Amino acid sequence: QITLKESGPTLVKPTQTLTLTCTFSGFSLTTSGMGVGWVRQPPGQALEWLALIYWNDVEYYNPSLKTRLTITKDTSKNQVVLTMTNMDPVDTATYYCAHRLSVAATFDFWGQGTLIFVSS
Amino acid sequence: QSALTQPASVSGSPGQSITISCTGTSSDIGGYNYVSWYQQYPGKAPKLMIYEVSNRPLEVSNRFSGSKSGNTASLSISGLQAEDEADYYCSSYTSTTTVVFGGGTRLTVV
Numbered sequence: 001q002i003t004l005k006e007s008g009p010t011l012v013k014p015t016q017t018l019t020l021t022c023t024f025s026g027f028s029l030t031t032s033g034m035g036v037g038w039v040r041q042p043p044g045q046a047l048e049w050l051a052l053i054y055w056n057d058v059e060y061y062n063p064s065l066k067t068r069l070t071i072t073k074d075t076s077k078n079q080v081v082l083t084m085t086n087m088d089p090v091d092t093a094t095y096y097c098a099h100r101l102s103v104a105a106t107f108d109f110w111g112q113g114t115l116i117f118v119s120s
Numbered sequence: 121q122s123a124l125t126q127p128a129s130v131s132g133s134p135g136q137s138i139t140i141s142c143t144g145t146s147s148d149i150g151g152y153n154y155v156s157w158y159q160q161y162p163g164k165a166p167k168l169m170i171y172e173v174s175n176r177p178l179e180v181s182n183r184f185s186g187s188k189s190g191n192t193a194s195l196s197i198s199g200l201q202a203e204d205e206a207d208y209y210c211s212s213y214t215s216t217t218t219v220v221f222g223g224g225t226r227l228t229v230v
Binding site: 037039046047048049052060062063096098104105106107108109110111112113 | 218
């Protein structure tokens, strides 16, 4: 059974860097075809894909946010970390991590999400 | 990166069938059979309902089905039930950015 859980601060100040950790179980990021992605959703708005990392260390980023994002993995801890620099109030959102199956190009399992507020 | 285009809302009565459309381009929906659909209840995480255009995860009811024609994908729900009232998002693989989502559709069961 695949599970994922996001963790990080609830509140960040404008211009600060956000660091989010996704801790997962039920699969390994050393297995071919496995990936983990991040998706966010501002209150009352649509889903927005942020970043993706695969078992083979290939990374993908949303072009509109690429300069602010870094995604890394720690296979020994079963964790994926997303950092987003220069946070702004418009970045207030629920941030989800999700398991990505490269063969089907889909997010089949999702974490519960973590709500991040950006405010001074 | 342009989001896929979905109607903001659709509605139907219990027992009826509805269809939600999702329009993209030849760089995403039209070019690949990698369309997914997600169901989301308020305050909850999205749930995968359809992948690879028309495949259903085992736990998803067969009342849900997916299809594609050209640059437009569709999610159909038959025998509408009150529990189907939720937001639905389409997503596609894209040659330009890997992942793109639609703007979401609010389904109301009246």
